Amino acid sequence: MTSASTKFSRDVSTSRASEEGADENPNEAQELGGRRRDRDSEAGLSEFRNPEGSYGLTTTVEDENAGAVSDQEGVAEGSPLGFEDMNLKDELLRGIYAYGFETPSAIQQRAIIPCVQGRDVIAQAQSGTGKTATFCTAVLERTECSTPETQAIILEPTRELALQTHRCLLALGDYMKVQTACIVGGGRVADDVTRLRQSPAHVVVGTPGRVKHLINAQHLDPRRVTMLVLDEADDLLSSDFKDQVYDIFRTLPDQVQVVLVSATMPPEVMSVTEQFMRNPLQILVKKEQLTLAGIRQFYVQVEREVSGCLANAVVGTLAVHLSDPGSNPVPGRM
Numbered sequence: 003m004t005s006a007s008t009k010f011s012r013d014v015s016t017s018r019a020s021e022e023g024a025d026e027n028p029n030e031a032q033e034l035g036g037r038r039r040d041r042d043s044e045a046g047l048s049e050f051r052n053p054e055g056s057y058g059l060t061t062t063v064e065d066e067n068a069g070a071v072s073d074q075e076g077v078a079e080g081s082p083l084g085f086e087d088m089n090l091k092d093e094l095l096r097g098i099y100a101y102g103f104e105t106p107s108a109i110q111q112r113a114i115i116p117c118v119q120g121r122d123v124i125a126q127a128q129s130g131t132g133k134t135a136t137f138c139t140a141v142l143e144r145t146e147c148s149t150p151e152t153q154a155i156i157l158e159p160t161r162e163l164a165l166q167t168h169r170c171l172l173a174l175g176d177y178m179k180v181q182t183a184c185i186v187g188g189g190r191v192a193d194d195v196t197r198l199r200q201s202p203a204h205v206v207v208g209t210p211g212r213v214k215h216l217i218n219a220q221h222l223d224p225r226r227v228t229m230l231v232l233d234e235a236d237d238l239l240s241s242d243f244k245d246q247v248y249d250i251f252r253t254l255p256d257q258v259q260v261v262l263v264s265a266t267m268p269p270e271v272m273s274v275t276e277q278f279m280r281n282p283l284q285i286l287v288k289k290e291q292l293t294l295a296g297i298r299q300f301y302v303q304v305e306r307e308v309s310g311c312l313a314n315a316v317v318g319t320l321a322v323h324l325s326d327p328g329s330n331p332v333p334g335r336m
């Protein structure tokens with residue numbers, strides 16, 4: 003059973019009305035969409051805000067049956083979806099299984115397919131629920147490795163998150179001929195330039211400032227990008243980053259798909275998303291559905307802050323213990 007979230011009920015009700023209107027009058031939808039996505043405007047961020055307010059076409063999916071997926075084309079309600087049911091490339095599937103994933107988490111079951119289908123998606127689920135692997139899987143599936151062009155940009159608010167996401171991308175794409183680049187602030191720009199000159203990266207993961215710089219300096223070509231992912235979107239669309247993110251967005255092709263991923267989606271961020279997303283599917287996974295079947299969680303209580311070495315030792319001990327047969331379906335993973 004599916005129910006609309008009341009949190010964004012204004013958007014949802016307006017959405018439905020707009021969606022109906024859009025069906026009847028496609029030109030009107032196009033006009034509004036064009037205005038919303040007008041990146042040629044000199045007005046910058048003032049154009050980023052939509053004076054009409056709520057042409058967001060947001061659809062909220064909230065399932066009451068854990069593991070069930072509904073309101074998604076091609077997915078039968080109530081059937082638990084496996085990675086093998088997602089019609090993914092063989093090499094990608096191999097990477098997913100080799101990484102130790104057996105069953106998709108709730109957010110993965112709901113969000114991977116619409117992202118692969120090219121829809122604008124807002125995916126919201128708590129930390130540690132597999133959001134990173136969700137968009138990495140979708141990006142890899144949509145990447146055409148035989149075309150030497152940058153096809154996806156994943157933005158992260160911090161260097162550490164960018165590196166982490168890049169690692170996930172490399173692991174899942176291990177059996178694909180995918181070229182990736184991680185370009186983050188703090189390192190030497192010259193190193194990024196050298197990397198991008200070696201071979202165009204199909205997928206770029208980076209922090210907004212450095213990505214924007216490399217696009218402006220024409221070291222990164224945004225003209226063939228089909229997918230923009232904003233991870234931790236609440237941070238990326240906060241005042242610190244919003245201008246840079248929008249500057250990057252304005253360089254991308256008109257039809258670019260936008261995927262927003264976050265643990266929280268405050269109303270002010272939602273209102274910003276309305277300005278540059280087209281009819282986004284909003285996927286909100288409720289707290290009680292968030293447990294990853296393949297993951298057991300532990301905590302270790304310590305008296306004071308522990309050093310990195312000690313933390314690694316604790317994790318190592320747990321990993322050894324967990325790899326004991328029968329103790330965890332995903333050895334070493336927590």
Ligand SMILES: Nc1ncnc2c1ncn2[C@@H]1O[C@H](COP(=O)(O)OP(=O)(O)OP(=O)(O)O)[C@@H](O)[C@H]1O
Nearest residue numbers: 103104105106107128129130131132133134135296
């Ligand atoms: N389907 C899966 N099966 C087993 N493990 C998984 C699966 N998906 C993700 N994981 C693992 O679960 C952990 C948390 O996943 P991930 O970092 O993607 O979560 P997240 O929602 O992006 O968290 P955050 O919001 O903190 O970035 C990681 O170690 C990841 O490798």
